[in-house]
Amino acid sequence: MKKLKLGIMISGRGSNMRAIIEACRLPDFPAEVAMVVSNKGDAAGLILAHNCSIETRHVDAKKFADKDSYEAEITSLFSDMGVDLICLAGYMRILGDGFVSHWQGKLINIHPSLLPKYKGLDTHQRALDSGDAEAGCTVHYVVPELDSGEIIAQTSVPIEDGETVDSLRQKVLTAEHKLYPAAIKMIAEAL
Numbered sequence: 001m002k003k004l005k006l007g008i009m010i011s012g013r014g015s016n017m018r019a020i021i022e023a024c025r026l027p028d029f030p031a032e033v034a035m036v037v038s039n040k041g042d043a044a045g046l047i048l049a050h051n052c053s054i055e056t057r058h059v060d061a062k063k064f065a066d067k068d069s070y071e072a073e074i075t076s077l078f079s080d081m082g083v084d085l086i087c088l089a090g091y092m093r094i095l096g097d098g099f100v101s102h103w104q105g106k107l108i109n110i111h112p113s114l115l116p117k118y119k120g121l122d123t124h125q126r127a128l129d130s131g132d133a134e135a136g137c138t139v140h141y142v143v144p145e146l147d148s149g150e151i152i153a154q155t156s157v158p159i160e161d162g163e164t165v166d167s168l169r170q171k172v173l174t175a176e177h178k179l180y181p182a183a184i185k186m187i188a189e190a191l
């Protein structure tokens with residue numbers, strides 16, 4: 001089985017990244033992690049990936065003249081590694097149109113809401129404020145418009161009496177850790 005090569009982009013703790021790395025360790029999983037890139041040098045996820053013997057790079061936007069050249073460096077790193085699919089996993093910068101169109105159809109993200117509801121930030125607070133009966137997470141293709149690309153997979157979780165932002169965030173995150181590897185598997189198997 002030829003495995004799909006993944007490039008993962010993070011900015012922080014990398015719990016979704018870890019879930020993907022763990023899934024990729026299963027012998028029958030149809031993907032492998034080729035490289036993890038972080039825009040933050042102190043991202044906990046970078047150390048975690050390094051400790052899993054995965055190639056890691058800190059690419060610091062401040063060292064580049066502009067966003068295009070910064071993102072061109074990431075494209076070049078991933079291309080050199082033969083990356084087939086980029087997974088955004090808590091990557092906290094908005095990507096430029098050039099990068100997004102270069103990787104069109106090969107760039108996915110996980111978002112902590114039931115898209116198209118609650119694009120952007122504070123998704124759990126907004127779900128609670130709206131009195132929703134359920135919340136959840138979505139894996140979607142990335143397009144230039146924020147959190148708006150085609151939906152690949154979604155999981156919902158119930159919002160219960162006494163639910164807080166923290167309890168909901170934890171519940172949704174647990175669902176994210178199952179959904180992201182499952183979505184990657186779906187994509188790999190459809191190729």
Ligand code: GRF
Binds near residue numbers: 015016089091110112
């Ligand atoms: C997750 O909630 C994800 O949905 C959002 O950013 C968060 C990243 O968390 N895009 P982690 O770094 O994967 O733990």
